[in-house]
Amino acid sequence: MSFAGIANRTCVPGDPVQPSALLLSMLKYVDAPPLPVKPTWEITLKILFYALSFVVDVVGNVIVVIIIYLNKRMRSTTNILILNLAISDIMVGLFCMWVHLGNQISANWPFGPFICKASTFTQVFAVTSSVLTLTVISIERFFAIVFPLKGKMSQCVMGLSIAVSWLVSAAIAAPQLFVRKVIRYEFKNRDEVFCTEIWPKFYKNAACISHEPGKVIYYTIEGIVMYVIPVIIMIGAYTVIALKLMLRKAPGNSLRSTSSSQDRTRKKVIKMLVAVLVVFVLCWTPQQYFLLWEVFRSHTTKTSKYVPTIKYIAVYFAYLNSAINPILYAGFNENFRRGFTEAFKCSLWRKRNQVTPAGRLSCNAETGRALCCYRV
Numbered sequence: 001m002s003f004a005g006i007a008n009r010t011c012v013p014g015d016p017v018q019p020s021a022l023l024l025s026m027l028k029y030v031d032a033p034p035l036p037v038k039p040t041w042e043i044t045l046k047i048l049f050y051a052l053s054f055v056v057d058v059v060g061n062v063i064v065v066i067i068i069y070l071n072k073r074m075r076s077t078t079n080i081l082i083l084n085l086a087i088s089d090i091m092v093g094l095f096c097m098w099v100h101l102g103n104q105i106s107a108n109w110p111f112g113p114f115i116c117k118a119s120t121f122t123q124v125f126a127v128t129s130s131v132l133t134l135t136v137i138s139i140e141r142f143f144a145i146v147f148p149l150k151g152k153m154s155q156c157v158m159g160l161s162i163a164v165s166w167l168v169s170a171a172i173a174a175p176q177l178f179v180r181k182v183i184r185y186e187f188k189n190r191d192e193v194f195c196t197e198i199w200p201k202f203y204k205n206a207a208c209i210s211h212e213p214g215k216v217i218y219y220t221i222e223g224i225v226m227y228v229i230p231v232i233i234m235i236g237a238y239t240v241i242a243l244k245l246m247l248r249k250a251p252g253n254s255l256r257s258t259s260s261s262q263d264r265t266r267k268k269v270i271k272m273l274v275a276v277l278v279v280f281v282l283c284w285t286p287q288q289y290f291l292l293w294e295v296f297r298s299h300t301t302k303t304s305k306y307v308p309t310i311k312y313i314a315v316y317f318a319y320l321n322s323a324i325n326p327i328l329y330a331g332f333n334e335n336f337r338r339g340f341t342e343a344f345k346c347s348l349w350r351k352r353n354q355v356t357p358a359g360r361l362s363c364n365a366e367t368g369r370a371l372c373c374y375r376v
Contacts, residue, residue, distance in 0.1 A: 011208040012203060013203050013205050014202055016200060016201065017202060017210045024185075027185055027186060027187050027188075028186050028188055029188055031187060031188050031189045032187035032189055032190050032192055043105045046101060046104055050097055050100075050101040050316070053097060053316075053322075054093050056323040057089060057090070057322045057326075058093040060323065060326030061086040061090045061093075061322070061326050062090065063326065063339065064083065064086040064326050064336065065083055065086050065090075067339035067340075067343070071335075071339070077152060077153050077158050078137060078141065078273075081137045082329065084133050084162050084165075085130055085133045085134065085137075085325065086325070086326070088127075088129045088322075089126070089130065089322035089325055089326075090322075091122055091125070091126040092123065092126045092319055093322060095122040095123075095126075096122060096123045096126070096319060097319050100315055100316075108191070108192060108193040108194075109182060109193045109195040111195075113182045116181065117177050117181075121176045121177050124169075124173035124176055124222070124226075125169045125173040127226060128168065128173065128226045129165055129169040130280070131226050132168060132169065132226075132230065133165055134230065134273075134277060135230040135234055136161045138233060138234040138237040139233070139237060140152075140153045141238075141273065142240065142241060145244055145245065145266060146240060168225070172225060172226065180197055180198075181196065182195055183196055197215070199214050199215040200212065200214055215295055216296070223288060223291065227284070231281060235277075238273070238274050241270055268332060268333070272328060272329065272331075272333055275328050276325060276328055279321060279325070280321055282317075283317045283318055283320060283324070286313075286317060287317070287318040289314075326340075
């Protein structure tokens with residue numbers, strides 16, 4: 001078929017779009033467009049920023065895991081959920097950050113088909129797990145503070161919640177293993193290699209305009225499950241909690257001191273969790289917007305030349321969220337802050353199962369010493 005015939009043909013709406021073997025075979029007789037030259041300063045800045053985020057993410061969240069693991073009194077329901085959140089953040093650093101950096105500073109996709117699939121799967125898995133964990137934390141805090149007589153979340157329910165969040169995350173991320181593929185275009189002077197999504201395409205009308213209904217459905221569900229619904233639940237839960245704490249009064253003079261102390265502790269915890277939520281929303285909203293924009297925008301409209309740069313910044317800030325979380329834990333929680341200090345002094349392991357004074361006292365019968373526990 002000639003190029004004129006290809007250009008003038010009509011299409012049947014609903015028919016699948018098949019790649020043109022003729023056009024692909026003709027590429028080897030055509031020179032590829034010149035590669036964009038990235039200045040040294042840009043590459044250097046990207047490496048420096050990602051290196052800093054990677055170190056803070058992995059080191060900070062590993063310390064969070066160690067603090068909770070070594071101190072039995074830190075293993076409250078909220079802290080175990082924070083541990084699960086820290087593991088998700090570690091996954092982002094280990095499997096996503098360096099892949100995005102390498103793709104940005106290389107002319108072609110440099111990592112092969114396995115990393116192409118695994119990196120995107122891990123990103124969606126870790127982020128979905130994080131937001132679902134944050135949602136479970138907000139629900140647990142809601143019932144613990146608003147309905148204290150109902151009892152706290154049991155270990156069984158907590159374990160089931162974590163397991164369900166991981167299963168849902170895996171289900172949401174699984175399609176990436178099938179649609180992410182490495183595409184190679186063989187030009188006359190060089191090859192171009194991309195890691196991209198290949199969804200089934202269908203003709204939308206007789207003018208051969210195509211669309212990808214599977215992609216639209218997938219990203220719509222993903223946006224609702226991992227962003228819209230969780231954020232609405234968290235905002236609602238923390239709003240009610242804040243109102244409850246502000247309006248709460250002690251039942252009597254004898255219990256006023258104890259109740260006030262508990263309320264102050266709870267307020268500190270809520271401030272930390274709200275800060276984690278706010279940072280999550282600020283970091284992930286631009287990336288979520290671009291995901292939906294890419295799906296629903298008209299591909300016949302020319303985009304600005306600044307869009308790739310803005311999209312890169314959006315992805316970077318999304319990954320940066322994983323590095324900010326341990327900073328928030330240390331900034332709002334005295335036990336985490338003291339644990340970080342001990343970790344950097346290499347004394348954390350020697351103080352295993354000892355929690356430094358921060359809240360109420362409890363007696364250690366074996367040593368006769370008073371050990372204190374600040375449970376969030």
